[in-house]
Amino acid sequence: MKREPFFWVSISCGIVIMAFILLPLIQLLTSPSVGMLRESIGDRDVVRSIWLSIYTAGLAALISFVFGTPLAYLLARYDFRGKRLVEGIIDLPIAIPHPVVGIAILSVAGKNHFFGQILAELGVRIMGSVTGIVTVLTFVGIPFYLNAAKAGFEAVSPRLERVSRSLGASMFGTFVRITFPLAWRSMLIGIIMCSARAISEFGAVVIVAYHPMIAPVLIYERFEAYGLKYSQPVAVWLVSISLILFLLLRILTLHKVEEQ
Amino acid sequence: MRAAILFRWTWCAMVAIILILTQGQAFAEVSGKIVIFNAGSLTIPLAQMEKEFEANYPQVDVLREAAGSQKCARKISDLKKPCDIMASADYKVIDKLLIPNYADWNIRFATNQLVLCYTDKSKYAGEVNAKNWYEILARKGVIWGHSEPNLDPCGYRALMVLQLAEKYYKIPGLYARLVANRPKENIRPKSVELVSLLQTGNMDYAWEYLSVAVQHGLKYILLPDQINLGNYRFDEFYSQAVVKVTGKKPGTFMDMKGGSVTYGITMIKDAPNREAAIAFLKYMLDPQGGLKILKNQGQPPFVPCRVPTGAMKSSLPEPLKDLVEVKD
Amino acid sequence: MIAIRGLTIDLRDFHLRDINLEIAENEFFILMGPTGAGKTVLLEAIVGLIPIKNGAISIDGRDITALPPEKRGISIVYQDYALFPHLTVLDNITYGLHFHKIDKRKAQGRLAKLLEVLNLSHLQHRLPTNLSGGEKQRVSVARALMVEPKVLLLDEPLSALDPGFREEVRGSLKKLHQTSSITFLMVTHDFSEALSLAGRAAVMNNGRIEQVGEIEDIFKRPNSAFVADFVGMKNLFHAEFKGTKALVSDLEIELGVTPPNSHGYIAIRPEDIVISRRRFSSSMRNAFSAVVTAVIDQGFYYEVRAQSGEVGFASLITKSSLIELKLRETSDVFVSFKATAVHFF
Numbered sequence: 001m002k003r004e005p006f007f008w009v010s011i012s013c014g015i016v017i018m019a020f021i022l023l024p025l026i027q028l029l030t031s032p033s034v035g036m037l038r039e040s041i042g043d044r045d046v047v048r049s050i051w052l053s054i055y056t057a058g059l060a061a062l063i064s065f066v067f068g069t070p071l072a073y074l075l076a077r078y079d080f081r082g083k084r085l086v087e088g089i090i091d092l093p094i095a096i097p098h099p100v101v102g103i104a105i106l107s108v109a110g111k112n113h114f115f116g117q118i119l120a121e122l123g124v125r126i127m128g129s130v131t132g133i134v135t136v137l138t139f140v141g142i143p144f145y146l147n148a149a150k151a152g153f154e155a156v157s158p159r160l161e162r163v164s165r166s167l168g169a170s171m172f173g174t175f176v177r178i179t180f181p182l183a184w185r186s187m188l189i190g191i192i193m194c195s196a197r198a199i200s201e202f203g204a205v206v207i208v209a210y211h212p213m214i215a216p217v218l219i220y221e222r223f224e225a226y227g228l229k230y231s232q233p234v235a236v237w238l239v240s241i242s243l244i245l246f247l248l249l250r251i252l253t254l255h256k257v258e259e260q
Numbered sequence: 261m262r263a264a265i266l267f268r269w270t271w272c273a274m275v276a277i278i279l280i281l282t283q284g285q286a287f288a289e290v291s292g293k294i295v296i297f298n299a300g301s302l303t304i305p306l307a308q309m310e311k312e313f314e315a316n317y318p319q320v321d322v323l324r325e326a327a328g329s330q331k332c333a334r335k336i337s338d339l340k341k342p343c344d345i346m347a348s349a350d351y352k353v354i355d356k357l358l359i360p361n362y363a364d365w366n367i368r369f370a371t372n373q374l375v376l377c378y379t380d381k382s383k384y385a386g387e388v389n390a391k392n393w394y395e396i397l398a399r400k401g402v403i404w405g406h407s408e409p410n411l412d413p414c415g416y417r418a419l420m421v422l423q424l425a426e427k428y429y430k431i432p433g434l435y436a437r438l439v440a441n442r443p444k445e446n447i448r449p450k451s452v453e454l455v456s457l458l459q460t461g462n463m464d465y466a467w468e469y470l471s472v473a474v475q476h477g478l479k480y481i482l483l484p485d486q487i488n489l490g491n492y493r494f495d496e497f498y499s500q501a502v503v504k505v506t507g508k509k510p511g512t513f514m515d516m517k518g519g520s521v522t523y524g525i526t527m528i529k530d531a532p533n534r535e536a537a538i539a540f541l542k543y544m545l546d547p548q549g550g551l552k553i554l555k556n557q558g559q560p561p562f563v564p565c566r567v568p569t570g571a572m573k574s575s576l577p578e579p580l581k582d583l584v585e586v587k588d
Numbered sequence: 589m590i591a592i593r594g595l596t597i598d599l600r601d602f603h604l605r606d607i608n609l610e611i612a613e614n615e616f617f618i619l620m621g622p623t624g625a626g627k628t629v630l631l632e633a634i635v636g637l638i639p640i641k642n643g644a645i646s647i648d649g650r651d652i653t654a655l656p657p658e659k660r661g662i663s664i665v666y667q668d669y670a671l672f673p674h675l676t677v678l679d680n681i682t683y684g685l686h687f688h689k690i691d692k693r694k695a696q697g698r699l700a701k702l703l704e705v706l707n708l709s710h711l712q713h714r715l716p717t718n719l720s721g722g723e724k725q726r727v728s729v730a731r732a733l734m735v736e737p738k739v740l741l742l743d744e745p746l747s748a749l750d751p752g753f754r755e756e757v758r759g760s761l762k763k764l765h766q767t768s769s770i771t772f773l774m775v776t777h778d779f780s781e782a783l784s785l786a787g788r789a790a791v792m793n794n795g796r797i798e799q800v801g802e803i804e805d806i807f808k809r810p811n812s813a814f815v816a817d818f819v820g821m822k823n824l825f826h827a828e829f830k831g832t833k834a835l836v837s838d839l840e841i842e843l844g845v846t847p848p849n850s851h852g853y854i855a856i857r858p859e860d861i862v863i864s865r866r867r868f869s870s871s872m873r874n875a876f877s878a879v880v881t882a883v884i885d886q887g888f889y890y891e892v893r894a895q896s897g898e899v900g901f902a903s904l905i906t907k908s909s910l911i912e913l914k915l916r917e918t919s920d921v922f923v924s925f926k927a928t929a930v931h932f933f
Contacts, residue, residue, distance in 0.1 A: 079600065103456075111381045111461030120461075125403075127462035128445030159670040162637050165657035166664045167735055168687030173658075177686070181674050211444040221449070224331060225411070225506075227338050 025239075032233040040233035045218065050238055053215040054245070056130060057198035060137035061191045064145040069187070072146050073175070076153035094143050098203025105136055106208055132208045137198035144197050145190040152186020153179060185253055192249050199242055290539045291319035295342060295532070297332035298324055299349035299523070300407075300452040301372065301414065301468075304475045305557045306347070309550045313543050320536050328412025328450055330505070333357035336528060337508070343528050344537040349469070350413035351524025352516065357508060363526040365572045367584055369545060369565040370523040370554050372469040373490025374414075374421050375480040377455075382464035385479070393481050394425055397465060398437050404465035405446030405454060410506045413516075414451035417489055418467035420501035420518040424487040427500060469521070474558030492520040527577070538577050545583040589613040589771045590739060595633060595643035602629040603795040607643070611788075616765050616772045618782040618803070621792035622818070627775040630792070631741045634773070635664050647738060658687065663732035667744040669724040671716040677727050678712040684735035695734075702730045705767075706760055722753035726760065733764065742774040746781060758785065779819055783807065791815050811933055813853055821855035821931070822902040834932060837898035842873040844927035853933055860929035861903035863892055865913055868924045875924040880917055883910070894923050 032040075040046050075087065093101065109126035110116045119126065126132035156179050164174040180187075202216040210217060215238045223231035298306055303326045310322040327335070329348035335341045337357060346363070348354050354366045376393050378385055383403075384396050397404050406418035419439075426434040446463065448454055454466035455476050470490070473480040485491040489498055501518030508514075525544075527537050544550030551561040567573050568588045573581060595607040604626050611617045619627050632638045634645060636657035644653045652660050663684075672680050681702065685695055703709045706726040716724060725745055732740055745761070746754045762785060765772050776782055782789055783803055790800040791814075799806055799815050810816035816824050827834040829847040834840075834854050841854065862868065867875055878896035889904045892915060901923050905913075915921065 106457070106462055107460045109460075109462060110457075112459070113461070116461055127403075127457060128443075157670065159666050159668065160672060162632070162635070162657070163664065163666065163670045163731075164672075164683070165637065166635050166660075166662060167684035167731070168658045170656070170658055173687065177683075178672060209445065210448055211446075225334055225338075 028232065028239065029236055031228075032236055036229070036233045037236060041237055045213070046215075046234050046237065049213045049215045049218040049234075050241060052130070052133075052212055053199050053238065054241070056133045056137055056214065057141075057195045059134045060141050060198040061145065061195040063134070063138050064142045064194045065187070065191055068142055068145045068190075069149055072149035073153050073179070075146075076150045077158065090143050090146050092143075093140050098140070098201065099207055101139060102136060102204035102207030105132070105139065105204070109135075109208075126208065128209045128211055130209075130212060133205055133212070133214060136204045136208050137201055140201050140204060141194035141198040144193040145187075148190030148193055149183070149187045152183035152190070155186070156182045188249065188253060192246055196242070196246065199238075290317050290536045292321070292533045292536055294320060294322045294344050294536045294540055296322065296324045296345045296347060296540075297335060297341075297343050298326055298345075298347040299329045299332070299414075300326045300412070300450045301349055301472050301559075302326070302347055302523070303452060305471070305550075305554050305559065308553050308557075309544055312549070312553070313540055316543075317536075317539065320539075322540065326450070326452070328407060328415070329353045330357065330413070331411040331449070336362050342532050344531040344533055345525065345527055345541065347523065347525045348413070349521070349523055350417075350516075351522050352519070353413060354524045354526050356514060358526065358528075362529055364529065365567065365575050366524045366526050367541075367545065367565050367567055367576075367580070368522045368524050368562060369551070370559050370561040371490060371492075372471055372521040372523065372559055373483075373488040374417055374467055374521070375470045375473050375482060375488070376465055377458060377468045377473045377478040377480045378465045379458050379461070379479060381461045382458070384464075388465075388481060390481055390483060393483075394422075394429065394431075394434060394438065398434075398441050400441070402441070402465065403446060403463050404467075405442060405448065405457075405463055406467040407451035407454065408447050408449045409503055411449050412451055414467065414469060415447070416503040416505055416516050417521065419503045420498070420516075421467065421483065421487050421489060423501040423503075424489075424498065424518065425483075427497075428484065428487050469559070471554075471557055471559035489518065489521050492522075495519055538579055541577075542579045542583070545580065589615070589648055590634070590773065591646045592634070593644050595630075595645065596641045597629060597633055597638060597795075598641045599629075599638065602626060602638075604629055604633065605795045607797055609790060609797065609800065611771060611773060613648075613771055614765075614769050615788060616762075616774070616786050618786040618789040619773065619775045619792060620777065620779065620782055620789055620818070621798075622777060624794075625792040626795040627777075627792055628743055629795075631664060631743055631773070631775060634739070634741060635662050636660050661735075661737050662739045662741060663735060663737040664741045664743065665725075665728045665732050665745055667748055669716075669721075669728045669748075671719075671724055671727055671731075673716050676713050676715055677708065677719070680716070680727055681708075681730045681734050683731060688735050690736075698734065698736070702733055705764065706730050720753075721749050722756060725749060725753075725757055729757075729761070729764070733768075733770070737770060739771045739773065742772065744775050744777065746776070747778070754781075761785070779807075791818055793818075809931055809933070810855065816853070816855045816931075816933075820857070822858045823856040823861065825854050825899065827852065827854045827932070829932070834930070839876060839896060839899050841930060842927045843930055843932060844873070847932050855931045855933075856901075856925055856929055858891065858902045858904045860925050861901055862924045863894065863903050863905055863909075863913065863915070864922045864924065865920075867922050870924070871926065872924040873927045874930070875922055878921055878923045880915055880919045880921055882917065883915060894921055896923055 106127060107113060108115050109119060111120050124131060126135060160178050161174050164178045169177065200216065202220065205214055206217050215234065219231045219234045222234060296306065306324055310324065314320055314322060329350055330353055332346055332348065333353055336343050336346060346354065346358065351366050351368050354363060359366065378388065383401065388396050396402060407415035409415035409419060422438050423435050426432065451468055452472065454463060454468065455472065455478065457463040458466050458478060486494050486497055498518035498520060503516050504513050505516055506513055527541065531537050545565050547563045551563055554561045565584050566587045567584050570586050573584055573586050576584060590611040592607055592609040595604055597604040607630060619630065621627050629638060633640060636655060640653065644651055646652060647660065672683065675683065682699065706729060708726055708730060711719065711723060746757055749757060774785065786803050788801065789803045789806055791798045791806060793814055799811050806815065807819050810819055810821060813824060825836045827836045828851045829849060832843050832846050834843055836854065876896040878894035878901065880892060881895045881900065882893040884891040889906060890910050892903045892905055894901050
């Protein structure tokens with residue numbers, strides 16, 4: 001069967017894009033020697049920073065999930081005046097330059113701001129702390145979770161929820177028995193997207209917290225201080241571990257699909 | 261009559277020659293980019309110098325990159341980033357990390373002293389003074405910090421001040437106690453970052469140069485000359501303080517010994533734009549040029565600037581020799 | 589059983605204007621109207637899924653206007669079945685039992701009965717995706733009845749089904765209604781469906797109720813041009829009334845009774861109009877000569893349009909009659925109908 005030109009153009013574009021993504025990645029993954037990789041993972045600072053990156057990103061995703069799910073559900077089901085504005089505000093963190101995010105959060109968290117004074121009284125510290133890091137990561141990651149979850153809820157027909165209500169279920173009961181089982185896949189994708197965004201964040205975190213060091217800050221510090229040779233191995237470990245984690249999550253979803 | 265005419269003509273000729281000579285200097289064929297790696301504390305004075313210099317040399321574009329002085333040196337030696345001039349808050353960094361491979365000479369051009377900065381929002385701001393500062397810094401809940409000793413001289417200098425304070429006030433164990441109350445999270449790579457942390461209220465006290473405190477309008481405590489690293493007369497007392505920092509290669513270390521704060525400047529050996537760099541240095545090290553700006557901004561310059569040996573003076577580029585005296 | 593007073597709803601896309609309706613216990617009540625009339629809105633308002641601007645709803649004497657849906661005891665069956673796709677047929681049907689405390693044995697009994705009546709026993713463990721339209725609809729009905737509601741609302745349950753299935757489900761619904769005390773309220777836009785199922789009905793248009801009453805009444809005595817058109821009275825004419833006659837253009841139509849108003853509408857069902865070649869000598873008081881303008885194949889019947897002067901009539905005849913009368917366009921015919929067949933308003 002002869003394929004028309006549009007088909008070939010599409011294939012070519014696809015190849016270009018794959019090459020665009022893969023070339024730098026392959027270069028990164030193959031640059032460090034096995035020795036350097038082993039030395040890197042043996043360095044306690046490296047392991048600590050990668051672990052810090054993973055669990056702060058995880059916390060950010062968890063917070064996004066807990067607080068973002070009700071809002072996503074609201075936006076999916078209800079129309080109200082100013083809804084477009086709310087949706088625009090939710091997308092704002094994506095557009096703000098990352099150092100600006102860090103500066104803004106620091107300004108609110110310091111004692112020169114009324115909110116910062118409240119935090120100081122409560123003994124909550126943002127600058128140079130894990131709390132601060134998680135705050136920043138949640139700020140940049142929550143739009144990704146919200147949008148994915150909202151799309152997932154929109155895909156569940158409101159009629160199903162209405163029937164459930166008529167049969168005696170409360171709003172919460174309906175959410176647990178009907179909406180969640182049908183939308184959980186989108187929510188999981190949202191969590192993955194949020195985590196991915198959080199784990200790679202640098203510009204905003206480095207302003208709020210240089211120490212404790214997340215992996216991207218460590219990589220940058222090593223690059224600035226000692227050059228490529230000492231920073232690439234850490235980057236390789238971070239990328240590899242993230243890849244494995246995300247792949248695992250994706251496989252888990254596939255598994256469930258096959259079960260059904 | 262004839263004498264008067266002759267006098268007038270000579271006078272005009274002299275004026276004309278002087279004009280031509282000075283004009284010649286202003287419109288030299290200096291052009292292109294000048295890349296300067298400078299210590300963070302020089303940012304504001306250098307910004308003003310850049311303005312003045314570029315007004316006289318419109319073909320030139322001065323590009324400044326501020327960082328801790330050791331970091332600047334590493335950018336040159338390890339990362340091989342192209343650079344014309346390196347201005348360090350500690351001349352010793354140039355001596356130890358750049359000479360002899362990347363630089364030949366080192367001109368010491370200004371001093372500074374360390375002060376303890378704070379704002380009116382800082383904890384115990386109403387209480388703190390030159391007598392109780394070390395006791396306040398030891399209090400739980402006080403957030404104070406300095407820059408990274410491995411990247412920035414202001415960092416190891418802050419630690420030196422604390423070591424000297426232990427000796428000066430005769431309080432054994434003071435240094436260890438103070439460092440224990442300063443967790444890693446309160447360290448920043450560049451000392452100037454600490455200023456914005458003070459201003460937003462995220463930090464209570466920070467160690468900075470006097471010039472930086474003045475330039476940013478911060479409150480500060482002046483310390484006794486014996487410990488503030490600002491008076492060369494106390495160099496011997498200062499030398500009691502020693503801080504270990506990372507060395508030339510990763511995994512190596514070197515000892516930085518206490519000494520009065522002396523800023524150094526050099527031109528890198530394979531500077532991409534030697535001509536323009538020399539022109540800039542000639543302006544900067546001129547008592548009516550860059551040095552005047554330093555003085556106005558709270559940073560006492562050496563007038564004239566110094567090099568330690570006659571040999572070093574003779575290795576300087578010609579136009580700079582007149583601006584420098586030999587003094588150790 | 590159901591009493592609706594002054595119900596007004598004002599949403600972005602839907603509006604209901606001052607709805608008043610009373611439905612007795614165990615009635616099979618039909619709600620009719622064109623698309624967009626507000627029938628589904630009214631149903632969902634009764635279930636409690638739509639915010640009300642004004643008015644009150646009571647079930648069995650109890651005002652439920654402020655109650656949330658889960659506390660009303662009203663089940664709804666949607667046109668697209670709305671089965672829970674992630675649950676089996678059995679789990680779908682027994683879903684409501686999670687929220688209603690019913691004796692286990694009673695529940696088992698009811699379940700068995702529903703499965704039998706609706707012929708679903710063999711489908712219990714299937715997922716909704718593997719069912720036919722009719723099977724889905726029956727599961728939907730079983731699920732709604734499992735919680736023993738006081739009222740069952742059905743939103744166009746038969747429209748999405750093939751004609752073959754429609755008969756089946758219609759029959760099941762009738763049987764279920766007769767063997768229980770549940771009040772049925774069903775929405776449809778198909779009048780013939782209403783005729784076969786219901787006792788009383790209401791016709792809605794543009795958010796208002798146009799006419800309420802026994803189905804026969806609405807069928808034979810529509811009270812407005814809209815309702816007349818809706819129930820399929822094709823011959824709808826504007827008329828002046830003089831004594832017992834209605835004057836339509838140049839035709840004088842005998843009504844047999846005197847209408848109370850001086851002008852209005854008359855309507856005649858197409859089945860009541862007889863087409864013949866020669867003037868009928870019969871008890872039909874109205875007979876006019878006309879010319880056939882169209883013969884339209886309607887499947888089992890033919891619609892014959894004949895023009896008498898300015899007035900066009902539509903009549904229905906069988907294929908055999910068509911052949912017998914040798915009717916085609918431009919044929920000369922007589923159009924006859926009884927005076928009692930003429931409905932005026």
